[in-house]
Structure formats: C-alpha cells, structure tokens
Amino acid sequence: MIVLVGANGYVGRYFQAFFEHKNLLWKPFDWQLFLSENRNDLVNQLRASKATFLVNCAGYTGKPNVDACELNKAECLNGNVVLSRLIREICERIDLRWGHVSSGCIFSGERNKGEGWQEDDVPNFSFRRPPCSFYSGTKALAEEALGWRESRASADDLASWKHESEPSGYVWRLRIPFDQSNNPRNYLFKLQNYDSLLEARNSLSQLSEFVSACWQCVERKAPFGIYNVTNPGSVTTSEVVGMIQKMGVSQKSFNFFDSEDAFMKKVAKTPRSNCVLDTSKLESLGILMRPVHDAIEWSLKNWKK
Ligand SMILES: NC(=O)c1ccc[n+]([C@@H]2O[C@H](COP(=O)([O-])OP(=O)(O)OC[C@H]3O[C@@H](n4cnc5c(N)ncnc54)[C@H](OP(=O)(O)O)[C@@H]3O)[C@@H](O)[C@H]2O)c1
Numbered sequence: 001m002i003v004l005v006g007a008n009g010y011v012g013r014y015f016q017a018f019f020e021h022k023n024l025l026w027k028p029f030d031w032q033l034f035l036s037e038n039r040n041d042l043v044n045q046l047r048a049s050k051a052t053f054l055v056n057c058a059g060y061t062g063k064p065n066v067d068a069c070e071l072n073k074a075e076c077l078n079g080n081v082v083l084s085r086l087i088r089e090i091c092e093r094i095d096l097r098w099g100h101v102s103s104g105c106i107f108s109g110e111r112n113k114g115e116g117w118q119e120d121d122v123p124n125f126s127f128r129r130p131p132c133s134f135y136s137g138t139k140a141l142a143e144e145a146l147g148w149r150e151s152r153a154s155a156d157d158l159a160s161w162k163h164e165s166e167p168s169g170y171v172w173r174l175r176i177p178f179d180q181s182n183n184p185r186n187y188l189f190k191l192q193n194y195d196s197l198l199e200a201r202n203s204l205s206q207l208s209e210f211v212s213a214c215w216q217c218v219e220r221k222a223p224f225g226i227y228n229v230t231n232p233g234s235v236t237t238s239e240v241v242g243m244i245q246k247m248g249v250s251q252k253s254f255n256f257f258d259s260e261d262a263f264m265k266k267v268a269k270t271p272r273s274n275c276v277l278d279t280s281k282l283e284s285l286g287i288l289m290r291p292v293h294d295a296i297e298w299s300l301k302n303w304k305k
Contacts, residue, residue: 119227199256
C-alpha cells in the first residue's frame with residue numbers, strides 16, 4: 001500500500017492518476033496528522049494500512065503565488081520544513097521508505113555557462129546563501145531537515161551538499177511543472193494569462209513524466225538520495241511563448257518586462273528563482289524523460305481546452 005500525503009494538490013493528483021493507471025494500491029493520508037501530537041496513533045494507522053512506501057507531495061506553496069509565503073512565514077515553515085522532518089522521523093521509526101517532492105527553486109542561474117546544477121551542489125538561493133524568497137528558503141531548509149548539509153572534505157575543497165549519514169528515502173526535485181490542461185497551476189497556461197512576462201532560462205518538468213520518473217526510482221530500487229527530475233535541457237520564456245503561438249494554442253501578442261528590476265518593481269514582492277538543473281544522475285539510471293522542447297511541444301499538441 002502506497003501512502004500519499006498531499007494527494008489533492010496539483011502534483012498529488014498526478015500521483016493519484018499514475019497509481020490508478022498502474023493498478024497500484026494507494027491511500028491518501030492527511031498531512032495534518034503528521035503535525036498532530038498523537039504520534040503513536042499515526043504510527044498505528046500507518047502500520048494498520050500495511051504501508052510499503054510513502055510519497056509526500058504536501059507543502060505550503062503560497063496562493064496565488066510564492067509572494068504569499070512572505071506574509072505567512074510560520075505556515076510556510078511548518079508546511080515545508082517541520083512537516084518534512086516529522087515525516088522522515090516517523091518513516092524511519094517504522095522502517096518505511098519515502099519519496100519527498102522537493103523543488104529546483106533552491107538554485108539560481110546556471111552552474112557554469114550552459115551547465116545545470118547537480119544534486120551535490122550546494123543550493124545558492126536559500127536562507128544560507130541569500131538572496132532568496134521565503135518559499136525557496138524553506139524548500140532548501142526542508143532538504144536539511146531530511147539530512148543534507150553543506151560540507152567540505154578539507155578547507156581547500158569546494159563545498160558540496162551531502163547527507164549527514166545515509167538517506168532513508170528519495171528527494172525528487174520538481175521544477176516549474178507543466179502539462180496539457182487549462183489548469184491555472186500549469187506553467188503553459190499561466191504564461192498565456194500574465195499581462196507581462198519575465199525573460200529567463202529555466203529547466204522545467206512535464207508532470208506526468210515527472211511522476212513516472214519518480215516511481216521508476218522506486219521500482220528500480222535506485223539508491224536513495226536527491227534526484228533532479230526535470231526534462232533534459234533548458235528553455236527561455238520567449239522560446240516557450242513562440243511554441244505556444246506556433247502550435248496555435250494562443251495567438252495573443254505577449255509583452256515582456258524590460259528587466260528583472262522592472263518585474264520586481266511592478267508585480268513581485270520577492271525574487272524568483274530562474275535556474276537550470278543537470279539531469280545526468282537520473283539518466284545514468286536509465287530513467288529518461290523527453291528533452292524539454294519535445295515535452296512542451298507534445299503538451300501543446302495535446303492541449304485540452
Ligand atoms: N507547483 C509548483 O510549481 C511546484 C514546483 C516545484 C516544487 N513543488 C512542490 O511540490 C509539492 C506539491 O506542490 P503542489 O503544486 O501540488 O501544491 P498545491 O497544489 O498547493 O498542494 C499542496 C498540498 O499540500 C497540502 N497543504 C496545504 N496547506 C498546507 C500546509 N500549510 N502545510 C503542508 N501541506 C499543506 C494540500 O493539502 P489540502 O488538500 O489538505 O489543502 C495539498 O495536498 C510542494 O512541496 C511544492 O513545494 C511545486
């Protein structure tokens with residue numbers, strides 16, 4: 001039995017659909033139970049449900065966007081950091097393996113020109129390495145709550161992001177999810193509805209491919225640890241907009257902000273992460289996602305109005 005925490009969110013619903021499609025037994029578990037005082041009761045419920053794996057898609061994401069996290073810091077910290085830590089502790093107590101949906105938004109920019117950030121790079125858009133948004137800060141701190149630390153083998157070495165002992169589950173980094181639906185959470189839909197866009201280069205994750213790749217880690221018994229689960233490559237906002245127009249999904253003429261400063265002054269309360277992630281760790285396991293341009297084209301070709 002797979003336990004799904006955060007089953008009713010944007011990402012959780014994709015896990016639900018995937019498990020149904022694969023005829024895998026799953027059960028939703030309310031994230032609030034993990035924050036309750038009565039741990040023994042929760043442990044008994046998990047044992048009684050014969051849980052074999054736990055997927056955590058719960059988190060405080062901020063509505064309508066991450067700016068809301070700046071106003072609701074306690075909730076954001078609790079939902080992203082404290083909850084993740086409690087889930088890990090409870091799972092370790094009953095020897096239950098887990099997968100946690102993290103985010104690529106703990107990085108900014110590219111590693112070197114054209115190269116993506118790797119799993120053992122230290123997050124550079126975090127409370128420890130500001131600037132960052134409060135949301136991104138909590139997502140990086142959640143990875144610390146799950147056991148990762150900035151460490152150096154010697155004073156001369158570059159810092160790397162290492163687990164304090166042995167990870168007991170997976171950290172799957174999702175980045176700007178998209179699909180083929182008119183869902184306000186879908187990046188391809190969001191772009192069509194903003195008044196002005198910020199030009200930036202990013203890695204993205206096609207949601208059904210993301211979920212399938214995460215589950216392949218479990219099925220193939222991949223080593224526990226962090227995985228960047230994004231479609232290989234990167235894409236700019238103007239490239240995506242060009243594809244939306246070319247595929248006939250929208251003929252709107254899109255406006256762009258002159259600069260990131262103009263974006264910050266006019267619409268945002270906190271800086272946004274724009275970053276490229278490296279996917280070679282996942283690929284080295286034979287878990288392949290389509291190149292990002294192909295995945296976008298597929299979603300636009302199969303667009304559901
Ligand atoms: N969507 C993105 O752009 C994106 C990108 C990268 C990573 N992620 C990560 O992916 C995970 C799922 O995101 P999502 O887009 O599916 O979010 P979502 O649609 O906002 O769903 C969030 C889920 O978390 C639960 N939740 C609500 N308030 C919470 C709180 N205060 N503390 C803990 N959980 C709470 C919700 O449960 P109820 O149904 O009970 O309200 C819901 O199941 C999150 O960890 C998020 O940080 C998302």
